[in-house]
Ligand SMILES: Nc1ncnc2c1ncn2[C@@H]1O[C@H](COP(=O)(O)OP(=O)(O)O)[C@@H](O)[C@H]1O
């Protein structure tokens with residue numbers, strides 16, 4: 001069941017005005033894998049994610065998700081597709097007028113025949129699976145810390161048990177304990193639900209802990225993809241610096257730098 | 260490889276007295292089909308091809324209710340274990356008090372809330388005065404540039420709307436007044452009517468209401484958005500005094516500008532009244548001015564005395580609301596509209612209090 005691409009990007013070109021963000025960009029996300037997408041700030045990781053889920057128009061190339069080409073879909077097809085993926089935005093993007101549980105219930109409302117108690121129970125399960133305490137169910141997003149908002153955003157992205165989840169820097173701004181708990185959570189959920197995960201991150205520990213493959217975004221395209229071990233062999237200067245810098249060494253060796 | 264289209268996923272259910280045999284997709288989309296099967300049944304899952312957390316959650320619920328599960332594949336068993344491990348544990352429910360207690364408590368809280376609100380406003384007034392004192396003691400720290408900027412924003416920019424509004428009020432008063440007074444042959448007293456009502460009450464009250472709408476919302480929005488982005492905290496850590504830098508120039512500008520706006524309003528109101536009296540009643544400008552000279556100057560004094568007080572009320576309410584904005588954009592919007600409502604309301608209450616005061620004093 002694993003291996004076939006669920007997301008296929010070919011020759012993608014996006015630009016804002018005359019600022020070209022991506023050019024001739026190719027990328028595959030395979031079923032059941034966790035793909036880490038790395039790249040310097042402003043290289044267009046978030047724009048790529050938004051383009052794949054159809055929030056950003058592209059000026060060329062094709063994007064196929066689960067066999068359907070984005071941008072050519074009719075409205076009902078698009079809605080059906082949206083129910084098969086979940087997106088977690090950089091700051092959670094929770095609806096501020098709803099409590100956490102109500103936020104998670106929003107996608108569940110599309111399911112016909114679900115009773116109120118079932119919907120609430122499922123929402124509470126997702127909140128708990130995302131690692132939030134029971135109390136958080138009734139809290140409004142403004143009452144939560146950044147890390148908790150991210151978890152709530154993940155709970156909402158997972159509400160319908162999608163086949164693909166897109167995560168934009170899920171561990172940025174979390175403390176190391178929270179971040180590694182998040183890494184474990186993503187792996188557990190992938191194993192349990194056979195998720196395919198598109199994970200934008202800067203966090204080398206996350207790359208080591210959960211990603212099956214890494215795609216490096218630079219010079220407007222995907223420069224190289226491969227496992228972490230393969231990344232260490234690449235001799236492009238930026239890639240080399242990224243995976244061999246002092247922080248990278250500490251992460252690969254799993255031991256702190258000693259003075 | 261076949262990709263299941265979740266919206267079309269199908270679950271078939273066969274029930275043999277106490278045995279339920281499921282086949283197909285046990286996912287969130289098919290969960291409702293299970294609702295009329297008995298809870299405490301023996302559930303056979305050997306033919307389930309796809310299961311998600313919602314399906315697993317339903318199974319854990321049934322298992323807890325006395326059901327038994329058979330035929331779980333290895334894969335589904337591990338999902339079930341994951342879900343079982345993640346089941347939320349509700350906190351102990353807090354006891355809900357009786358309805359009359361809740362009503363009483365709510366009323367009490369609201370009354371106490373009003374008192375707290377008033378004491379906070381008093382605190383802000385005090386802090387502004389203290390900041391003014393500090394500013395006067397250290398003239399180099401006095402935010403003069405900012406003061407001038409806010410004078411322009413709240414004063415100069417408001418002149419057109421205040422002038423037009425007062426002119427029209429003068430016109431309306433002359434028009435309505437002349438109609439009534441003509442019945443007694445006392446047309447010429449329309450001048451007194453216009454002068455007294457505009458100088459004493461309407462000019463300054465309506466100006467204050469317009470300024471409350473314009474400036475209180477602007478104060479709350481500007482201070483509130485800084486509060487939201489933690490700029491105010493940053494100022495404190497950098498040794499800048501938000502009361503002196505932000506609050507003082509805004510409130511001081513209002514206190515300086517509202518009397519001037521009140522004067523503008525009085526003049527344009529009289530002008531509007533004079534124009535209308537001339538057109539409608541044939542009272543020439545010379546007669547209008549002559550009659551105007553007979554109206555006691557105390558009316559104008561009474562009107563302008565109120566201006567600085569209204570300005571303080573508007574400024575303090577606006578700045579206080581701005582400082583109460585939380586971290587989310589929604590509270591910014593809520594505080595902005597509540598600042599306008601409170602400021603208009605407070606101005607009208609203060610005006611009523613002034614009426615009583617001046618009546619007692621005999622002005
Ligand atoms: N709506 C937009 N309008 C113009 N430029 C944009 C817009 N969104 C993103 N960009 C530009 O695209 C580039 C990539 O942005 P982004 O994907 O957010 O970077 P990152 O890789 O850090 O997530 C940046 O240079 C940014 O300035």
Ligand SMILES: [Mg+2]
Nearest residue numbers: 045046090168
């Ligand atoms: Mg980004």
